[in-house]
Amino acid sequence: MRLLFLxxxxxxxxxxxxxxxxYAIEIKEVTSPGGIKAWLVENKAIPLIAxxxxxxxxxxxxxxxxxxxxxxxxxxxxxxxxxxDGAAFQALRDELAVRINxxxxxxxxxxxxxxxxxxxxxxxxxxxxxxTAPHFEKTAMERVRQxxxxxxxNDEQEPESLASRAWMELAFGSQLYARxxxxxxxxxxxxxxxxxxAMHRLLFSRKGLKVAVVGDIDAASLxxxxxxxxxxxxxxxxxxxxxxVTVAKGPVVKVIDRDIPQSIIVFGNEGILRSDxxxxxxxxxxxxxxxxxxxxxxxxxxxxxxxxxxxxxxxxSPMDHAGLNVGSLGTRNEKxxxxxxxxxxxLKKMADEGPTQAELDDIKTYLTGSYALRFDTNxxxxxxxxxxxxENLGIDxxxxxNSMVEAITLDQVKAQARRLIxxxxxxxxxxGKPEGLKSTGTGG
Amino acid sequence: xxxxxxxxxxxxxxxxxxxxxxxxxxxxxxxxxxNGMEVVVIPNNRAPVVTHMVWYRVGSADxxxxxxxxxxFLEHLMFKGTSKRAPGEFDRLIDINGGEGxxxxxxxxxxxxxxxxxxxxxxxxxxxxxxxxxxxxxxxNVLPELDVVREERRERTDNDPSALLGEQIDAAMYTAHxxxxxxxxxxxxxxxxxxxxxxxxYRAHYTPANAVLVVAGDVTPEQVKVLAEKYYGVLKxxxxxxxxxxxxxxxxxxxxxxxxxxxxxxxxxxxxxxxAPSYSASTGHEALxxxxxxxxxxxxxxxxxxxxxxxxxxxxxxxxxxxxGDQMDSGxxxxxxxxxxxxxxxxxxxxxxxVLADLLKNGVTQQELDRVRNQAIAERVYTLDNQAAxxxxxxxxxxxxxxxxxxxxxxxxxxxxxxxxxxxAAARIIVLKRSVTGVxxxxxxxxx
Numbered sequence: 001m002r003l004l005f006l007x008x009x010x011x012x013x014x015x016x017x018x019x020x021x022x023y024a025i026e027i028k029e030v031t032s033p034g035g036i037k038a039w040l041v042e043n044k045a046i047p048l049i050a051x052x053x054x055x056x057x058x059x060x061x062x063x064x065x066x067x068x069x070x071x072x073x074x075x076x077x078x079x080x081x082x083x084x085d086g087a088a089f090q091a092l093r094d095e096l097a098v099r100i101n102x103x104x105x106x107x108x109x110x111x112x113x114x115x116x117x118x119x120x121x122x123x124x125x126x127x128x129x130x131x132t133a134p135h136f137e138k139t140a141m142e143r144v145r146q147x148x149x150x151x152x153x154n155d156e157q158e159p160e161s162l163a164s165r166a167w168m169e170l171a172f173g174s175q176l177y178a179r180x181x182x183x184x185x186x187x188x189x190x191x192x193x194x195x196x197x198a199m200h201r202l203l204f205s206r207k208g209l210k211v212a213v214v215g216d217i218d219a220a221s222l223x224x225x226x227x228x229x230x231x232x233x234x235x236x237x238x239x240x241x242x243x244x245v246t247v248a249k250g251p252v253v254k255v256i257d258r259d260i261p262q263s264i265i266v267f268g269n270e271g272i273l274r275s276d277x278x279x280x281x282x283x284x285x286x287x288x289x290x291x292x293x294x295x296x297x298x299x300x301x302x303x304x305x306x307x308x309x310x311x312x313x314x315x316x317s318p319m320d321h322a323g324l325n326v327g328s329l330g331t332r333n334e335k336x337x338x339x340x341x342x343x344x345x346x347l348k349k350m351a352d353e354g355p356t357q358a359e360l361d362d363i364k365t366y367l368t369g370s371y372a373l374r375f376d377t378n379x380x381x382x383x384x385x386x387x388x389x390x391e392n393l394g395i396d397x398x399x400x401x402n403s404m405v406e407a408i409t410l411d412q413v414k415a416q417a418r419r420l421i422x423x424x425x426x427x428x429x430x431x432g433k434p435e436g437l438k439s440t441g442t443g444g
Numbered sequence: 445x446x447x448x449x450x451x452x453x454x455x456x457x458x459x460x461x462x463x464x465x466x467x468x469x470x471x472x473x474x475x476x477x478x479n480g481m482e483v484v485v486i487p488n489n490r491a492p493v494v495t496h497m498v499w500y501r502v503g504s505a506d507x508x509x510x511x512x513x514x515x516x517f518l519e520h521l522m523f524k525g526t527s528k529r530a531p532g533e534f535d536r537l538i539d540i541n542g543g544e545g546x547x548x549x550x551x552x553x554x555x556x557x558x559x560x561x562x563x564x565x566x567x568x569x570x571x572x573x574x575x576x577x578x579x580x581x582x583x584x585n586v587l588p589e590l591d592v593v594r595e596e597r598r599e600r601t602d603n604d605p606s607a608l609l610g611e612q613i614d615a616a617m618y619t620a621h622x623x624x625x626x627x628x629x630x631x632x633x634x635x636x637x638x639x640x641x642x643x644x645x646y647r648a649h650y651t652p653a654n655a656v657l658v659v660a661g662d663v664t665p666e667q668v669k670v671l672a673e674k675y676y677g678v679l680k681x682x683x684x685x686x687x688x689x690x691x692x693x694x695x696x697x698x699x700x701x702x703x704x705x706x707x708x709x710x711x712x713x714x715x716x717x718x719x720a721p722s723y724s725a726s727t728g729h730e731a732l733x734x735x736x737x738x739x740x741x742x743x744x745x746x747x748x749x750x751x752x753x754x755x756x757x758x759x760x761x762x763x764x765x766x767x768x769g770d771q772m773d774s775g776x777x778x779x780x781x782x783x784x785x786x787x788x789x790x791x792x793x794x795x796x797x798x799v800l801a802d803l804l805k806n807g808v809t810q811q812e813l814d815r816v817r818n819q820a821i822a823e824r825v826y827t828l829d830n831q832a833a834x835x836x837x838x839x840x841x842x843x844x845x846x847x848x849x850x851x852x853x854x855x856x857x858x859x860x861x862x863x864x865x866x867x868x869a870a871a872r873i874i875v876l877k878r879s880v881t882g883v884x885x886x887x888x889x890x891x892x
Contacts (some may be wrong), residue, residue, distance in 0.1 A: 025810055026450075030795055043490070045489075045490060046490075046825075046828045046829060047825065047828075048825065048826065048828070048829055050829075059738045086745075087746070090744070090745045090746060091746055094744055094745075094746060094815075094819055095815065095818065095819065095823070096822070097822030097826075099826075108846075114826065116822060116825055119661050142758075143754060143755065143758065144763045145782040146456065146758075146785065147761045147762065148786050149761070149784075150711055150762070150782055150784070150785065151760040153709075153710045153711050154710045154711055156710060157708055157709070157710035158710075159603055178686060185616075185785075207625075258708065259600050259707065259708065260601045260602070260603045260708065261603065262595065262598035262599055262602065262603050264603075281721070295535060295536055295539050303592055304532075304588065305588065306591075307587070307588030307589065307590070307591025307592045307595070308591070308595070309595050310593075310595040310596040310598075310599050310600075311594055311599070320556055329597045330595065330598065330603070331595060332595065332598060334592075353652070362539065362540050364849075365537045365539075365541070365542065365543055366540055367542075368542065369541055369542015369543070369546060369561060370542035370543065370560075371542070372491055372493050372542075372561055373493060373542075373560075374558055375546060376490060376491035376492070376493045376559075376661075376831065377829045377830050377831075378829050379829065408595070
């Protein structure tokens with residue numbers, strides 16, 4: 001494989017840059033008789049249905065000392081529900097080839113269902129049971145706990161996980177976003193069935209629900225399904241545990257000593273929210289600097305010219321209550337100091353001068369031209385529709401998006417480079433035996 | 445136990461519904477250009493997008509001894525420019541046309557792909573056809589890329605104890621056949637690769653008759669044929685590809701065991717791989733039988749290993765089995781277990797052995813076979829949602845000695861596998877002397 005970015009970054013981040021574009025798909029807003037709303041893209045070409053949904057609230061609602069509770073819930077959602085015990089539930093799900101998955105982010109608890117359309121009645125019935133009547137049976141819970149414990153123990157040695165987590169701790173200190181959403185061996189050991197029940201009651205509410213459906217189902221059938229599946233959930237207020245978040249400023253470098261040949265470096269600083277009026281010019285700037293193509297400035301400087309890394313990326317990571325600009329790379333220990341110095345120079349140049357008109361023109365044709373690639377499977381379309389709802393961008397966003405990108409001027413992008421990039425105040429974490437780097441500063 | 449009974453009843457009904465259905469009903473066109481280049485077209489008009497792939501029938505198993513990693517290194521260098529295109533221009537043209545591209549290398553093939561708006565297909569063909577014959581390399585861009593590849597190896601292998609163990613298992617499995625070498629290469633050999641090595645490999649393996657074009661998405665076979673004739677059809681072969689004959693692996697005679705003790709490993713794990721035939725190198729239904737057997741043994745929560753080790757004995761966090769049958773000359777069948785915290789890995793290995801012994805003695809049940817078979821067929825329907833996955837299936841088939849049709853027709857054949865097929869495959873393959881057992885240990889003191 002020629003390119004594989006380090007997983008940027010951090011457990012619990014949803015990289016929810018719902019940056020979609022003008023592509024002719026028809027979205028219907030469906031409202032059920034009971035008042036539940038969903039966005040639907042009907043497509044009968046293949047006999048499949050994909051549904052993505054989310055509840056407001058996520059790992060930030062974990063009780064103190066019981067970090068990982070919402071994450072634990074995701075592992076218990078196929079361990080029995082309603083009249084089916086765990087084994088019966090799993091047997092039926094597998095036989096129907098229904099896929100039901102859950103994921104807990106910091107601010108959202110997300111779920112997805114995929115089914116063959118001919119099995120949709122049984123599939124939705126399974127989902128309804130899971131959402132409204134999950135069992136938190138003790139034996140199953142202990143089994144799942146062992147699985148999460150093994151993962152948590154492995155994360156404590158895995159270089160990218162270590163570097164990301166240390167970065168979040170430096171950025172957020174004692175605030176909720178600093179916590180590890182998948183929990184620690186200690187916190188996972190403390191979670192009880194009552195904790196899971198309480199988290200289930202807290203998160204699964206119709207008020208915080210958003211739904212996107214794509215595929216072989218019409219609006220009338222979907223409306224009935226919405227009431228059937230989600231109608232039994234309470235109408236309580238979603239949790240809002242996070243407010244007034246501050247992101248620490250560097251300069252700070254933290255080195256975590258590990259005997260590995262390649263140092264993993266995570267670097268960044270405060271960014272902006274998705275709701276920021278200048279999000280699009282800021283996003284364009286970050287794509288030019290560290291985007292996913294081969295043409296980004298960081299890839300050109302660190303990889304193509306100097307062979308210092310296999311993968312480097314940098315970009316905006318907006319959460320609901322804080323924005324980050326974060327990047328990462330892996331480089332041989334001997335070159336760690338040199339690589340970080342070149343990263344800083346590249347950032348500084350962008351902050352001082354901004355991009356060129358040619359770079360802006362190129363990135364615009366890339367962003368607008370690649371629009372359709374985000375919509376070429378049911379699953380991707382459902383993911384996009386849910387993201388747009390979560391970010392409150394509006395049902396017409398897909399049709400407006402390319403013209404919004406086209407309208408951005410060089411001065412706007414330069415202004416965002418000046419505003420958001422500060423190479424002198426980076427928070428940096430390094431895992432490995434990096435030469436030329438040592439822990440300095442404490443942030444502030 | 446009322447709940448369980450209801451579920452079983454529902455299962456029986458579903459099986460009746462699923463079994464006769466053809467899951468992956470895909471129309472494909474498969475033809476050859478005059479110069480021998482093979483073409484597959486998989487129309488799929490879900491979105492105005494195409495997946496354009498060029499596959500070469502060459503991989504790391506075709507490297508000469510001492511040059512491990514060369515096929516993969518050349519894959520990286522294929523983006524460095526041609527006599528017509530400056531370095532970087534290839535990537536830039538794809539970017540500004542709103543495309544995404546990449547490449548990958550395995551033991552048996554090297555593939556290059558772009559996903560892009562369907563009206564840009566012609567440009568993609570022009571670019572790929574150009575670099576099939578006109579690659580230009582200079583030390584100025586080769587040397588930094590060699591460093592990139594070495595970083596890739598550090599990132600994906602040397603930083604990761606379980607990846608290192610996997611490499612050691614493969615090396616122990618194959619005493620003669622080149623599948624024992626890692627695709628990315630041994631670091632000591634990668635470090636010595638040169639521009640001349642890469643150009644020689646390019647000249648020896650990259651020619652239209654050794655390539656396969658796969659286009660999936662919003663196109664018709666007629667459109668693809670016209671464009672393929674124009675860009676690929678005009679290329680002349682620089683050599684005639686010969687049958688790919690690798691050093692055969694002798695019949696295994698001794699069980700092997702590799703243990704990696706690494707302070708960086710947080711928790712222990714054990715896996716065992718058995719040398720097995722691949723789809724391409726097997727006869728009858730043996731490969732399909734191994735696929736279904738792996739599902740029965742170790743896919744999902746209803747599998748034998750999971751039920752025994754995770755649910756009943758509560759000694760493992762994870763337990764699984766796999767069959768890897770997509771290689772040209774041979775495959776592997778394997779089992780895996782990760783102990784719960786505090787449980788000795790030897791106990792997990794012994795429990796896996798007991799599950800395997802019971803399987804060999806008593807076989808599998810018709811109910812188990814029906815369950816995994818129906819599920820395998822139903823799961824394949826999801827592939828219809830993903831044009832890139834369809835394209836990849838065709839490419840793998842045609843570069844490992846299979847026909848494109850055969851891989852899509854597999855769900856028809858799945859219905860024909862019998863209990864006897866499974867019993868025979870298990871008896872032939874799950875034999876200790878065919879195996880390598882790999883153990884990952886975080887600390888030396890847990891050794892005995």
